[in-house]
Amino acid sequence: MAILEIRNVSKFFGGLAANSDVSFEVNEGMIMGLIGPNGAGKTTLFNCITGYYPPSKGEVVFDGKRMNGLQPDKVCKLGMARTWQKVRPLAKMTLLDNVMVGALCRTNSLKVAREMAMEQIGVVRLEHKAGFLAGGLPIGERKKLEVARVLATRPKLLLLDEVMGGLNPAESEDIIKLILDIKAQGKITQMVIEHDMKAIMRISDRIVVLNSGEKLAEGEPQEIVNNPEVVAAYLGTE
Amino acid sequence: MKSFNNRLASIRGAGTVKIVGVIAVAAILFAFPRFVESPYALHMMILFFLSTLMGSSWNIIGGYTGQYSVGHAAYFGTGAYTTMILLTFKDIPPWYGVWAGVAAAVVVALVIGTICFRLRGPYFVLASIAVAEIIRVTALNLTDLTKGAEGILLTDIPPFMIGDTILTDFSSKVPYYYISLVLALLMILVTWLVQNSKLGYYFQAIREDQDAAHSLGINLTIWKNAALVISAVFTSLAGSFYAIFVKFIDPTTVLPLDLSVQIVLISIIGGIGTIFGPVVGALVLVPLSEMLRSNIIAQGLINSGLVSAESATGIFLKEHLAHAHVLIYGILVVIVILFMPEGVLGFFRTIVARKRKGAA
Ligand SMILES: Nc1ncnc2c1ncn2[C@@H]1O[C@H](COP(=O)(O)OP(=O)(O)O)[C@@H](O)[C@H]1O
Ligand SMILES: [Mg+2]
Numbered sequence A: 001m002a003i004l005e006i007r008n009v010s011k012f013f014g015g016l017a018a019n020s021d022v023s024f025e026v027n028e029g030m031i032m033g034l035i036g037p038n039g040a041g042k043t044t045l046f047n048c049i050t051g052y053y054p055p056s057k058g059e060v061v062f063d064g065k066r067m068n069g070l071q072p073d074k075v076c077k078l079g080m081a082r083t084w085q086k087v088r089p090l091a092k093m094t095l096l097d098n099v100m101v102g103a104l105c106r107t108n109s110l111k112v113a114r115e116m117a118m119e120q121i122g123v124v125r126l127e128h129k130a131g132f133l134a135g136g137l138p139i140g141e142r143k144k145l146e147v148a149r150v151l152a153t154r155p156k157l158l159l160l161d162e163v164m165g166g167l168n169p170a171e172s173e174d175i176i177k178l179i180l181d182i183k184a185q186g187k188i189t190q191m192v193i194e195h196d197m198k199a200i201m202r203i204s205d206r207i208v209v210l211n212s213g214e215k216l217a218e219g220e221p222q223e224i225v226n227n228p229e230v231v232a233a234y235l236g237t238e
Numbered sequence B: 001m002k003s004f005n006n007r008l009a010s011i012r013g014a015g016t017v018k019i020v021g022v023i024a025v026a027a028i029l030f031a032f033p034r035f036v037e038s039p040y041a042l043h044m045m046i047l048f049f050l051s052t053l054m055g056s057s058w059n060i061i062g063g064y065t066g067q068y069s070v071g072h073a074a075y076f077g078t079g080a081y082t083t084m085i086l087l088t089f090k091d092i093p094p095w096y097g098v099w100a101g102v103a104a105a106v107v108v109a110l111v112i113g114t115i116c117f118r119l120r121g122p123y124f125v126l127a128s129i130a131v132a133e134i135i136r137v138t139a140l141n142l143t144d145l146t147k148g149a150e151g152i153l154l155t156d157i158p159p160f161m162i163g164d165t166i167l168t169d170f171s172s173k174v175p176y177y178y179i180s181l182v183l184a185l186l187m188i189l190v191t192w193l194v195q196n197s198k199l200g201y202y203f204q205a206i207r208e209d210q211d212a213a214h215s216l217g218i219n220l221t222i223w224k225n226a227a228l229v230i231s232a233v234f235t236s237l238a239g240s241f242y243a244i245f246v247k248f249i250d251p252t253t254v255l256p257l258d259l260s261v262q263i264v265l266i267s268i269i270g271g272i273g274t275i276f277g278p279v280v281g282a283l284v285l286v287p288l289s290e291m292l293r294s295n296i297i298a299q300g301l302i303n304s305g306l307v308s309a310e311s312a313t314g315i316f317l318k319e320h321l322a323h324a325h326v327l328i329y330g331i332l333v334v335i336v337i338l339f340m341p342e343g344v345l346g347f348f349r350t351i352v353a354r355k356r357k358g359a360a
Helices: A042-050 A073-079 A095-103 A112-121 A139-151 A167-187 A199-202 A220-225 A227-238 B004-035 B038-065 B072-088 B094-116 B121-141 B173-194 B196-210 B210-214 B220-246 B259-268 B277-293 B296-303 B312-323 B324-338 B344-360
Strands: A001-011 A014-029 A033-037 A057-062 A080-082 A157-160 A191-194 A208-212 A214-219 B160-162 B165-168
Touching: A001 A042, A014 A042, A014 A208, A014 B094, A033 A042, A033 A112, A033 A139, A042 A057, A042 A073, A042 A080, A042 A191, A057 A139, A057 B165, A057 B173, A073 A080, A073 A095, A080 B173, A080 B344, A095 A112, A095 A139, A095 B196, A112 B196, A139 A157, A139 A167, A139 A199, A139 B259, A157 B173, A167 A191, A167 A199, A191 A220, A199 A220, A208 A220, A208 A227, A214 A227, A220 A227, B038 B165, B038 B173, B038 B196, B038 B259, B038 B277, B072 B220, B094 B220, B094 B296, B121 B259, B165 B173, B173 B196, B173 B220, B196 B210, B196 B220, B196 B324, B210 B220, B210 B259, B259 B277, B259 B324, B259 B344, B277 B296, B277 B324, B277 B344, B296 B312
Parallel strands: A014 A214, A033 A191, A033 A208, A080 A157, A157 A191
Antiparallel strands: A001 A014, A001 A057, A208 A214, B160 B165
8 A cells, every 4th residue: 555655746956857747656664766877856755745845746645645735844743754864963962952852843742752862862872872972973873863863753664865875884774774674574664765775675665766856667676677768867977 | 650750759859958948938939028127128039029020930831832922012012001900990909800810811811823923033033022013002002091101000909808908008017028028939839739720741752843743633723722821811910019018110111122031031040841840940130120220230340440430431331321221131041042051950960960970
């Protein structure tokens, strides 16, 4: 069953079509990979889906509800949470407080929020950093903070925007394991933007390829690597 | 995990020390008028409490929520005018009037919030100034209600009674001392409650990154307005208190941009987004403005022999330094921003932390 339907979504910035007529569905429980060269419109699509700005055309349906025009806070409450490609830590708050802000989406009690937050901090294995200011953490840990913080909002659909960008191989491996663990638990559907081809091929059940704002291809990882158009798009821009 | 629990424990320990400290200081302050009768000393203490109240009120919206309102005179003036108009024209005693003032300030806050919170950063600052100026000009021109530039003079205050017993007839500074002390302590308590609840987490999240906060389920309009309303309520109480204490208000004393700036400075100089920052800010600013007013600084420079009383500089300083408070505040802010970005309180905290590290 589709938890997310993207129907003919376009987004224009002045004359530039950052997304044009993109359609696809994400089924419950799966990991959907979203790839494409830099500037293909991946982040823009995340922004349209999560209400950061409304799509210029088309619609986004989540869990049977039409999302167009809903503000990000409503979208989060409905169970869709995203991380940011350019990390956005709440710098002068501790790691624990950052994750608690996520948890407070589901509770009014600081005590409950603290327990929920510690649980997610455990999931990303940063217990020893819980009391540190978020702004002072190295990039790898700030990426993990983002993941713990959105997990604490108890999402049904998780949108991860290049969470492995800037990480060393060991840290990337941690994140891959984390994404696969989440899938194994079966409660959260994931859509993942990633530049590392090996990683995305390994984790995705299906992949959508964007190029210059348009959907270039969609299919299982094997189909995608063997698709001449996809290969050309990547070779053409490298 | 262990080090984290230790850290939590030491934070809690520090909390207990702080609470005991606050209670001890509060006890001394409550006893103070029994030992000190000097009206001048009481007057200075009242100004200190009032500044603490104003700075801490602003701290909720500016310090915790990061929305730099430079229009808080609007709420101060709304409280002052509402209380004063009800008292002088309708004979409604101030202990009812202040609540009308609070209600009016909440309405003003929600109107200003709806207009200004669409804007971010410097645009928000400019809008908050503009709206407060509109209110000042309105008060200046609504002469039927406010007497305009002439101002409202209070001739007598009804005694404060419960049933038939007169609690006080406001003939000395002592009742004002206790009222302002209680208001300041109440505001510190409110700040503590905010900091230790969902409010504090959401306010600070908005301050640190609006877009991230928004995407984590925080409705920006609701929570920013909540912060502004809390801030406006206590700023309005400060205004009402000021009106009754000074017994004269006009648009240039309770609604000017000057006042809005001073309210911001209390918090910025002390340290924004902390419970005691505004207290420290008031401790710095109240004596400073008193020294400027009474020309102690110019006299000091002359007495110390640095500047001769007969020289052009000496004469200039004597005549003008008292009126140069805005300039001096400006210099002070530059110094604080350059050398103490976390405010005076933050500056000393860093020094203490460094010393501890050195010792360990
Ligand atoms: N807010 C914006 N205003 C104008 N142009 C934008 C904006 N956001 C993105 N773009 C443009 O849209 C295109 C797609 O960007 P983006 O979605 O960030 O790509 P990707 O995430 O795939 O690298 C780029 O050409 C980018 O410059
Ligand atoms: Mg991107």
